[in-house]
Amino acid sequence: MALLFQPPEHDPSLESLKYAAGMSFDDLAADYSDSGVSILTLLGKRNTTLVTVQAGFVRASYLKYSGMVPESWHALSQTIKDAQEIELHKDNYQSHRHQPEDGYEHLWHQQLRRRTWLVLALWDVHMALVLGRPTTIDMRDPRPTFPIDAPIPATIEDRRKTPPVARAPTDMPTPLTMVLWYVEVMAPLWDIYYLEKDGPQPSDALKVQKMHMDIKQIHELCPPYFRAVNPDTTWIPILIVTGFLLAG
Numbered sequence: 001m002a003l004l005f006q007p008p009e010h011d012p013s014l015e016s017l018k019y020a021a022g023m024s025f026d027d028l029a030a031d032y033s034d035s036g037v038s039i040l041t042l043l044g045k046r047n048t049t050l051v052t053v054q055a056g057f058v059r060a061s062y063l064k065y066s067g068m069v070p071e072s073w074h075a076l077s078q079t080i081k082d083a084q085e086i087e088l089h090k091d092n093y094q095s096h097r098h099q100p101e102d103g104y105e106h107l108w109h110q111q112l113r114r115r116t117w118l119v120l121a122l123w124d125v126h127m128a129l130v131l132g133r134p135t136t137i138d139m140r141d142p143r144p145t146f147p148i149d150a151p152i153p154a155t156i157e158d159r160r161k162t163p164p165v166a167r168a169p170t171d172m173p174t175p176l177t178m179v180l181w182y183v184e185v186m187a188p189l190w191d192i193y194y195l196e197k198d199g200p201q202p203s204d205a206l207k208v209q210k211m212h213m214d215i216k217q218i219h220e221l222c223p224p225y226f227r228a229v230n231p232d233t234t235w236i237p238i239l240i241v242t243g244f245l246l247a248g
Contacts, residue, residue: 001058003029004065026066033062045082050109053083053116060123073127080120080136088117089137091144103160111164114147115176122182125189139190146183149176172235173225181226188215 003025006014017028037059045052056079063072083089091114121137128135150164151174167174188211195207224232 001029001062001065003032004062029062030066033059048082048085050086050088050113050116053079053086053088053120056082057116057120057123064127069127070131073131073133076120076123076127077136080124083117083120088113088120089141089144091117104163105156105159107164108152108159111147111150111152114145115179117144118147118179118183122179122186125186125193129189129193135193146180147176149174149180173223177223178226181223184218184221187218 003014003017006025014025020027036055040052040055056075060072060075060079063069063075121139124135124137125139127133148164148166150166153159153162167177191207191211191214195204195211225235
């Protein structure tokens, strides 16, 4: 996926990955993605794991960003079924089975399961509306617990020592902060989806009016750092410094 978004002034060492004349990063990304599918097909899915689900989502993402949206929808549907097979939708991860020496690592694994399912659910409704196709997830089912908006420690050792603690409103936003805000922004999509699914009804005018008011309220409650106009950028220098520290 990263190969699809390389800037013009990319790291020169990436050029060594190209093994044929005239090869582009798009060609290389396609090669890697197709190879991953071939390996997964060869090994089979006897024991589906969280990594299997993550690999399926990366494949669906690649197809979508490469313009193959219907193919991406099919890949996403299969990935969601794989996620349901390991019960990501039930949030019943048995954390009591961890070993004492693992510390808090099992809690971070639970958070990762929740994050993965949340992203799959958001993609599911968005692609269903874009393509006019059914969703794989029935959002009328009980919704699992949302993940805690806490930065994931970089190493396993740190994850064993540090429990998940929600960031304070004054803390720097994380990638998950945006995903959780997407949940708020995309909430009306479910109402729109079910409205279209049921067909025209006499009461549609009132429902549309309520959706309009809900969307306006969401716009008004937008966090300052996600505003399209005059956003709060005070946290960006901190992010840059943090990135340099992690890189160096």
